[in-house]
Amino acid sequence: METDCIAPARPRSRADGWLDWVQMATGAALALFACMHMIFLSSVLFGAGALNGLSAVMDALHLETVGGVLIAIVFCVHATVAARKIPFKAAQAATAWRHARLLHHPETWAWVAQVGTAFILAVFITIHIWTGLTDLPVQALKSAVRVQHGGWFWVFLLVLPALALHLVIGAWRAGAKWGLITRENRADITRKGLYLLGGFLCLSLLTLLRFRLLPLE
């Protein structure tokens, strides 16, 4: 008789454990970088000179070139390793969608949102890294031109919330998976995660608006 019992396990290797570590470590590194990158760019809120000054210091230390290349590598590794958990097959994707709709469970929907934003970020950040690294150093005027011409403002308007969602949900899930978020502190950390989401969104959208309104002369 055919049964849908649990399938037999395959022989063990260290690979899955290692990949889990790599996924978490690269995700944490990218999340930290995204926060620092946003704080760095938001210095434009104090004027173009503030951002240009910071950028000059980082450029003198070769942080923008070396750091940029390193981040590009970490980004590629994270995207590749994390993709193995995405249900790419149509039947799997349909199952995941049906499951989320049926369950009405916020954390399950959050995972769906994280997968959706991953696709947006994979495309945009690849382009962003390329355009950024081939046009160093970062300068307020160059960024303002990019935002004010060519429709990039609208792209950023889509990507920044996607980044904020992906980052906060990813950090929350890493905490849940590794036991930093426990039954006892779950509600408290979820609330703090929402504050972080709001704070990141406000800062990034204000910065975007500042670039939009920055005089180009």
Place this chain on the structure above:
Amino acid sequence: MQRSLTFNIFRHNPQDPASVPHMDTYRLDETDSMTLFIALHRLREEQDPSLKFDFCCRAGVCGSCAMVINGRPGLACHTKTRDLPDTITLLPLPVFRLVGDLAVDTGTWFRAMYQRTESWIHTRAEFDPAAQEARMENEVANAIYELDRCIECGCCVAACGTANLRPDFLAPAGFIRVARFAADPRDQRTDADFYEIIGSDEGIFGCMGLLACEDVCPKHLPLQNQLGYLRRKMGLTVLKKLLPFGG
């Protein structure tokens, strides 16, 4: 005021080639302290004797009457109709083999899981039938009992995103079983031994941390904390394997 409840219930007999999965609608007047268990019995006795669902203890002990209630896995005998809206949709648990209508075969799944997790005390100690049973600190015994309260209802498995996506996933019920033996001082298995059971994407590294299992468990087992504990334990085990002195 007495409510008239509408039940949308999944119907299908997989043994009958002519059977097509569909939803049937029933209506029933709500009574005081009515549970879904009572409602289903009344529907079967008063309206449709062909309706299939499992039950046994009606007290949240046997785990037989688990089903998807308005989207969430839960026990019919634990669920009061007064906590639900006027329209109630009942589906069988996913992941498990469908027996018919709301009845699923959780036994086959759990037996396979017990075999895969080698769900018994592993010891090299010689068994002496004349000796007294080894004593255990009350605190340790309570900790083991807390992990041993699973009633095998399958709600956590049905709510698990990964278990729905891949049939080889051990699922929360399997992890809490492993945690129970990891906490037992009589079990001489090492972390490396447990890694052989759960150190993979079909095991603990496949858990996506969605915590639906924690939220639907009718016995409120500490699934979330144990999943985190096992992942750290197995994560450290794989790191130790890298070190020359790590074993």
